[in-house]
Amino acid sequence: MLVLVVALAVYVVPGSRVGAQGAQKALRYAEDLAPRIVNPLFTTTMSEIRMNELIFDSLFRENYELQMVPSLVQDYVFKKGGTTMDLTLRSDIVWQDGAPLTAKDVVFTIHAYTNKRTLSPNARQVSFIKTATATGERSVHLVFLKPQDYPERKLDFQILPAHKFRSGSYVKRNDPFKNRPIGTGPFVLTHFGDDNSITLERNEHYPKPISIPGIVMKEIPDKSQQANLLKYESLDLVVKVLPKDVAALEENRKIELYPYQTNSWWYLGFNLRNPVLKDKRVRRAIACSIDIEELLKPIGTGDILSGPYVKSSPYYNHDPDVKPAHLDLPRAEQLLTEAGFTRGAEYWERGGKPLQLKLSVPRNQDSAREVVLNLQTQLAKAGIKLEPSWENDASWKKKIWHDRAFDMVLAVWTFDAKEDIYEQFHSKGAKNFVSYRNPEVDRLLQEGLQTIDPQKRKEIYRSVHRILNEDIPYIFLWTLDSYSAISTRVQNVTIHPFAYFSFIEDWVLK
């Protein structure tokens, strides 16, 4: 009844255009979860990385060809293989509060990251720098711990204004800076809304003219609503549309889909501490029981991978001779028989126990549900019982990383431009929860980090690829073609594969 009355009122009263027009001046985009903190020192989530990209800038950054080019730096002196670097900052850069950018800011930022009490989760980004000193108003002298090949690549951390922090290089999470962040980037944060939205305005001090007058980040946790609101023009941009919505959005003339090649890949990981999975033959048999193409089909399109790098990476498909295990049920049978299993009525058995594995999956992983259901059916047909266990995001690290209470995982790794797989596969790596241990891989990964010759590095990762394929700690699955959906009001769009908004200064809003 009441609904009817309200409905009638709304239909009868002609729509006012005021509110809608005011909002349309800005580019409105949605995040599942708003940034938890706007301070690059404490950034951990992708929504924070995207927000930082709008507000802050770094010494070097990637151009359209994804080459590192000077950004805040005017020019620099560095000899390949050297341990020192001299930077001169640009003179035309001012902070969003009007203060000029100085060498002090760069030195402060490096010290803030490395300060032990700051406890920055990103301290590792600057750990290659031994000392940083301001040698002039706008010149910085950097000394590295080890000889560097291409330090520009690593000087991509965002620079903070020293004059906004009174307490020296020890920065606390509750520093008032988080509520009034100041950067040198293309947009100025003007307002945190009660509805967790963040409003930004174009930075008038920015050395380049920017077309988009403002940006509004809205928090919309219900993903299926994001695509709807895009259709209704209440949003202009959805960072990553669900694969199932792609077809419906493709037909919409007001929306353009942009392929958004994230540097991320899906994998099935084995717990190598598990007595059954310790046996390489069992792992290979599982790999031979899976039809990866069939798993991928219902969730979208993508590249099926044989190793830990995506197509755009210089290390992709390193060794064309590596033949990953593929669907081959007779081979799986043979391997399981060799491993001492006998085929029971339904499942393979050994010592009276069926071959039964628990597959842990992060509950909020998009499209994981369909993959798991298919995988379960595929393996059931091959006589392997798979029991999915859907884990909360909050307990994932505790259960999987720390307690290692799983048999298999289905998950996704996302990498930044450095594509460093050390943490995943080195026996001491922080993310090596599958407990993979191969001295040869340890040595190669160590060497890969230190080698400055790009050609030699490719060789090293080629060997890693070959060994990983032999040892199968993971079954590499695919990198998914993901799409960003952006209103056609926005033109000249280029999306950075990791930080997303890196090229927003060239976007045009009609």
Next chain:
Amino acid sequence: MRGLLFTIARKVAFFLAVLIGVSFAIIALSRAVPGDAIDQITDTPEQRAQLEAMLGLDRSLVSQYLHWWGNVFRLDFGESWVLRQGERVSVLIGPAIWKTTKLIVPALALTFGGAFLLIALFRFDGLPWIKKVIGSSAHLLSVIPLFLLGYLLIMAFNVPVYALMERGVIGRPAWFALPAEETLLKYALAVVTLAVGNGTLSDVLLHLESEVTQLVRQEFMVSTRARGGSFWRHFVPNILVPTMTVFVNKAGFFLGGVVVVEYVFNINGIGMMIWSAANLRDVPLVIAITFLVAALVAFLHLSGDLLQVAVDPRVRES
């Protein structure tokens, strides 16, 4: 008189005891869940020990509990660990409480007002058909799961208005599209959803109906009517206590339903905040909101009890 004061003092003490119990339960639960805030804010295992010390996670449960109460007496609920790192909890929950209040208070009024209206209608002689239809449709609407009801309401507005807009019949209304804009309509729909869905209206209706039936049949009411005395003067005070009981019992249900309704309508009230905070293991925020919600419900209980004392002299002695 002394008996009355004693009764009131006992009820207040009970209220405080509930607060102490709830705060202990929530701190114990938040300690027992797998995974903690540190997992959420860093990937670096070397930092764990320092962060534990910083957040006070290295303290024992009892010490953490006493520390928390010590701060509460200074009106300090601490800082958020994850959801809004470093922000004061008191700053965060202020606007959220206001938004949730804007949902719950009208929703409670709508449910109880609607239920009494329907009961009055049912007791009215005549119109058997219409009564049946209204009664059944109230129940039918009410048993729709909250989030589905919310979705249906949103679609009922978005879809036709969008179609009309596309044809150029109407301009774009300010509230369009739900639930992206913070408008009155969005809140109105959210209130209706909360007041009706998940069986709330049905349940309240059935409870109150039986209370009213019982009361109207009681001898003194019958005799009052027979004597030509005022029906309402006896009816209102006597229905107040059972209504309050139902109200207090339902308040908890409303606060539960708020989580879903705020999620559907994208309203950042305390429901959505506590849900995100619990998922992110933002312990100070979870404890603070749980404590405040519990305090509110316990306070309603207390008021219900005191009301009973005021209305019914017999309770004073017990």
Next chain:
Amino acid sequence: MWNVLTLLRRPKAAFGVAVLLALTLIRIYDAVWPYDPVADVDMARIFAPLSLEHPLGTDQVGRDTLLRILHGTEAFYFPGLAACALAAIGGIVGGGLSGFYGGVFAGTFRYVTALITAFPRFILILLVCSIVEGGMYLIAALTGLVYLPQVAETVYRKVLYFRSTEFIEAAKVHGLSDGRVLFYHILWYNCLPPILKHLLYLFGYVILIETSLSYLGGFGVQEPDPSWGNMLAQAREYILQGQYVFAIAPATAILITILGLVSLGDAINEWGAR
């Protein structure tokens, strides 16, 4: 003494009983011919149109919607009954004893129920389910637990009412034991309809809680097992593609079931108040 036939003559009650009966028959059918959610996956028939073979079509991995609706009763049938049992036993014993004897027991019991009522229930369910793995039975038990205070309150007030009359003294004069007076004469003869009404509502509430949890990030029944709640929550992701049947089917099932339960509760209440 409770003449069930007079109850069944009411259309509301007949409808409710029919729903309960249908649920029970579906449970028996499902137990005899069990449904295997793993074997039902078939990528060749994703979102198959309605047909004789699949009267309600199939879902995003080709599973038959009708079979999943039928099997979805497993998710709440026994857990729902367990929740009712918990609330009934806890509520009747706790409420009855504290009304009958009062004293320390009544105070303690009242304190525990006050704690349960005051605690935000979704947070309780979320946290407890993260600590202990118990699936649907745990969710149902917690739902029963948060409902228990209402049952207890109803019983408590009834018993208090009888204590204030001469009823109990009269019974004791006749040499009846406390237990007999409380459980047989007070509760059985005078409290059955309101308690049944509570329990029927609780049974439906278990379904609704599961649906809400499924919606709020998939905390309800876990795939591959179906529940009406997780089917409905998943269906909303496909509304943009126009897969409406997928949403309508579980929604209708939920609606009919809960409507049946509420109607029966309503009828029992009217019948008990005659």
